[in-house]
Amino acid sequence: MLVVNASNIDKDWEWIQNFNTAKVEMHNISEKTSLLAVQGPLAMDTIKKLTSVDLSSIPYYSFAKGELAGCKNVLISNTGYTGAGGFELYFENQYAETIWNALMEAGKEFGMKPCGLGARDTLRLEMGFCLWK
Secondary structure (H helix, E strand, O other): OOOOOOHHHHHHHHHHHHHHOOOOOOOOOOOEEEEEEOOOOOHHHOOOOOOOOOOOHOOOOOOEEEEEEEEEEEEEOOOOOOEEEEOEEEEHHHHHHHHHHHHHHOOOOHHOOOHHHHHHHHHHHOOOOOOOO
C-alpha cells in the first residue's frame, strides 16, 4: 500500500504506472478510502476505547486490521509520523462520520481536538521529517 499526499494522487499514480515494468496489478483506491490520523501521546488511549485490536502489539511502521467503532475492516497503522506517536486509520468512506464522531467522543476526556494538515506539517518540520517532494 502506498499513501501519497492527496494533492499528488494523480501525478504519483501516473509515475508508478510508468515505472511498472513488471506489470504488477495495481489498484488506486484513493476515491473510496478515508484516512484519519490520531496523533500524540494519548492516541493509543483514545483509540483503544473503540477497538479490541491490541494496539500495543502493532510494531512501529506496521499495521493490523480490525473493527473500530463498530466499523469492520479498518486498517490501524502505527506510523505516527509527527514525532509525537500515533496511528493512522484507513477505512471505507461510508464509515468516515461514524469513526470521526466516535474518536471525538473517546478523546474528549483527554482534551483531543481536531486539527488540519498545517498543524501536522508543523510537527513534522519540528522533528526534521520530510514532508513530500
